[in-house]
Amino acid sequence: xxxxxxxxxxxxxxxxxxxxxxxxxxxxxxxxxxxxxxxxxxxxxxxxxxxxxxxxxxxxxxxxxxxxxxxxxxxxxxxxxxxxxxxxxxxxxxxxxxxxxxxxxxxxxxxxxxxxxxxxxxxxxxxxxxxxxxxxxxxxxxxxxxxxxxxxxxxxxxxxxxxxxxxxxxxxxxxxxxxxxxxxxxxxxxxxxxxxxxxxxxxxxxxxxxxxxxxxxxxxxxxxxxxxxxxxxxxxxxxxxxxxxxxxxxxxxxxxxxxxxxxxxxxxxxxxxxxxxxxxxxxxxxxxxxxxxxxxxxxxxxxxxxxxxxxxxxxxxxxxxxxxxxxxxxxxxxxxxxxxxxxxxxxxxxxxxxxxxxxxxxxxxxxxxxxxxxxxxxxxxxxxxxxxxxxxxxxxxxxxxxxxxxxxxxxxxxxxxxxxxxxxxxxxxxxxxxxxxxxxxxxxxxxxxxxxxxxxxxxxxxxxxx
Numbered sequence: 001x002x003x004x005x006x007x008x009x010x011x012x013x014x015x016x017x018x019x020x021x022x023x024x025x026x027x028x029x030x031x032x033x034x035x036x037x038x039x040x041x042x043x044x045x046x047x048x049x050x051x052x053x054x055x056x057x058x059x060x061x062x063x064x065x066x067x068x069x070x071x072x073x074x075x076x077x078x079x080x081x082x083x084x085x086x087x088x089x090x091x092x093x094x095x096x097x098x099x100x101x102x103x104x105x106x107x108x109x110x111x112x113x114x115x116x117x118x119x120x121x122x123x124x125x126x127x128x129x130x131x132x133x134x135x136x137x138x139x140x141x142x143x144x145x146x147x148x149x150x151x152x153x154x155x156x157x158x159x160x161x162x163x164x165x166x167x168x169x170x171x172x173x174x175x176x177x178x179x180x181x182x183x184x185x186x187x188x189x190x191x192x193x194x195x196x197x198x199x200x201x202x203x204x205x206x207x208x209x210x211x212x213x214x215x216x217x218x219x220x221x222x223x224x225x226x227x228x229x230x231x232x233x234x235x236x237x238x239x240x241x242x243x244x245x246x247x248x249x250x251x252x253x254x255x256x257x258x259x260x261x262x263x264x265x266x267x268x269x270x271x272x273x274x275x276x277x278x279x280x281x282x283x284x285x286x287x288x289x290x291x292x293x294x295x296x297x298x299x300x301x302x303x304x305x306x307x308x309x310x311x312x313x314x315x316x317x318x319x320x321x322x323x324x325x326x327x328x329x330x331x332x333x334x335x336x337x338x339x340x341x342x343x344x345x346x347x348x349x350x351x352x353x354x355x356x357x358x359x360x361x362x363x364x365x366x367x368x369x370x371x372x373x374x375x376x377x378x379x380x381x382x383x384x385x386x387x388x389x390x391x392x393x394x395x396x397x398x399x400x401x402x403x404x405x406x407x408x409x410x411x412x413x414x415x416x417x418x419x420x421x422x423x424x425x426x427x428x429x430x431x432x433x434x435x436x437x438x439x440x441x442x443x444x445x446x447x448x449x450x451x452x453x454x455x456x457x458x459x460x461x462x463x464x465x466x
Contacts, residue, residue, distance in 0.1 A: 009416055010100040011036060011424050013093060015084045018046025019063075020351025021105035022070040029075035034421075036099070036428055037076060040083035042447045044071060046107055049449075051131065053167050054138045055195040057453055072440040079431050080443065085321040094323070094347065097427065098420035104324075104331070104341065104349040108316040112329075114159070115314075116270050119280070122310075124148055126280035130160070130168055130313040137171050141452045152176055153309040156218040157283055159270060160313030161229045165220060166256050168313045172218045173199050173260045180213035181206075192453065198259035210261060219305060221265045223288060223295060226250045269295070271302060282306045 010033050014021050017039040025035045043049060048063045071078055084090055084106070094102060111129035113120070119127055132148055139145045154176070158169045174194045181187040187206060194202055203209060210217065222229060227246035231253065234245035257264055267288050274282040287301035317329045325332035325342050331349050334340040341347040437443050 009421065010034065011098070011416060011421060013038065013097070013099045013102045015102065015104050016040075016046070016106035016351075017044025017071055017078065018048060018067065018105070018107060020107070021103075022067040024103050024105055024350055025076050026070035026073075029073055033075065033100075035076045036079060036424065037071060038079045038082050038084050038088070040081070040106070042080050043444060044078065044080070050135045050138060052138075053134060053171060054452055055192055057451075068440075068444060076440075077428055078437075078440050078443070079428055080437065080447075081435055082431060085319075089323070090321050091323040094344070097424060098416060099346075099424070100416060101346040101348060104347070105351050106318065106321075107351060108318045110317050110319040111312060112315045112317055114270065114310075114312040116273055116283075119273055122273075122275075122280045126308050126310060128309065128311045130164060130311065131316060133168060133171070133311055137175075139449060142449050152179075153307075154214075154216040155305075155307045156309040156311060157305050157307040158218060158220045158311045158313055159222075159283075160220075160315070161222040161224065162313075163231060164315075165222075165313035166231075166253075168311055169218050169220045169262050170195065170256070170260050172311070173262055176215050176218075177202065177210075177213065180215055181208075184213050199261045200259055203261075218262045219265055219307075220262055221268050221270075221285065221305070223267065223269045224290060225266045226253045226264065228290075229253055265305075268303075274304065280308065280310060283310060 012028055012033055012035055014024055014028075014035055014037045017025070017037045021037060021039070022044065025037055029035050037044065041049075045064050045067055048060055048067070052060055054060070070076075082088060084093060093099070109131060111131050114127065114129075123129070124132070128150055133150060136147055136150050139147060140149065152172055152175045156169075156172045158165055158172065160168070174191055177199050178189055178191060178194055181189055181202075185206070185208070189202060203213075227250040229249045229252075232245045232248040234241040253264060256262075265285075267290075268285040269288055270283055271286045272284040273280055274284065282304045284302055284304050287298045287303070288295050289298055290296070318331065320326055324347075332342040333349065334342045339348045339350060341349050432438075
């Protein structure tokens with residue numbers, strides 16, 4: 001699309017620089033609009049960095065490279081380590097900074113609360129939430145890691161469904177086997193080998209069983225059946241397509257179980273818990289069935305799973321920001337639109353900030369589609385990367401259809417006067433100076449974490465910090 005001069009001298013703030021934010025930045029910047037991207041983290045990679053398990057090396061690196069390309073350009077100014085809502089109040093940004101528009105692309109980072117009354121007292125002890133858990137797993141090898149530390153225990157229970165819950169339970173079994181092989185047998189196996197070959201194959205190679213290593217299987221509990229796990233999306237709404245997708249989901253789960261040796265317990269929802277001396281000791285579950293798509297309890301069918309480690313993997317929602325309207329945990333949007341935030345003329349939302357889903361691909365799809373509107377088979381990592389490429393090509397074709405809406409809205413606004421633009425530049429420059437920020441490239445190189453695959457000596461599991 002050719003540059004339209006009517007878009008110049010407009011500054012737009014984007015909150016969040018990851019999948020949706022970088023998509024929005026790229027589209028707007030290519031049209032001559034100046035962008036300021038605020039991100040609460042040092043790096044803009046979001047769940048690519050902190051929510052995608054670190055064995056997805058190729059996928060992670062490709063996504064990071066793509067984000068870098070979109071943010072490291074002339075019309076984009078990146079402001080790291082700045083959380084809108086705390087470091088800068090949202091209403092201050094709206095009312096006092098002078099942006100032509102503000103786009104919320106801050107994603108869904110807040111875990112949904114585990115649906116059992118009173119259980120939050122065990123949080124970060126026996127109860128662990130997925131986002132913090134994956135962040136720990138990805139960064140615990142770093143010498144400067146100062147986040148929460150978790151110690152994986154036998155008999156862990158993971159509650160949830162979908163690919164994220166499978167990643168969580170894979171981590172549990174991989175970490176248990178890696179640790180016990182070293183402690184019990186003096187054998188060092190790195191997690192990349194365990195993830196690629198699988199727990200079952202590694203144990204077979206050394207002629208061990210889980211029992212030999214004093215390991216008890218983790219349990220994955222889901223409210224529906226295996227075939228109803230959202231692992232494979234149907235091509236369309238036809239019964240044939242839905243049934244095929246369900247069968248693929250069932251087979252995928254079976255493959256995961258065979259490869260990583262965990263148990264699956266379907267059609268069960270958490271009801272209550274047991275405790276002893278202030279520690280969580282078990283979860284009481286209710287067996288359920290689905291009637292016309294609605295979950296219904298089965299009478300007299302409760303059971304207990306003993307555990308000292310409960311991991312909740314039931315999804316993420318956007319963190320609420322003071323000054324914004326919310327409904328049912330997600331942003332309240334204006335009637336008949338998917339991108340205008342209710343109550344504001346120049347505030348828009350894209351990706352997980354509006355969908356309330358913590359899924360990377362959903363975020364990318366929605367980010368491109370909504371920015372455009374505003375502007376008016378298997379288990380392998382290779383298959384996942386091909387899936388990303390396929391979705392990207394779909395996204396690009398959809399973007400071209402809806403590229404005028406928001407551009408028209410912005411160009412219809414009054415041109416920002418020089419003193420407003422100067423104020424935005426001065427305020428952002430002051431933040432960057434305090435942080436020691438010079439250029440995007442220098443900053444990302446300086447702050448990229450040590451990668452486990454680079455630090456890990458061959459066949460070693462422990463990295464020593466000097």
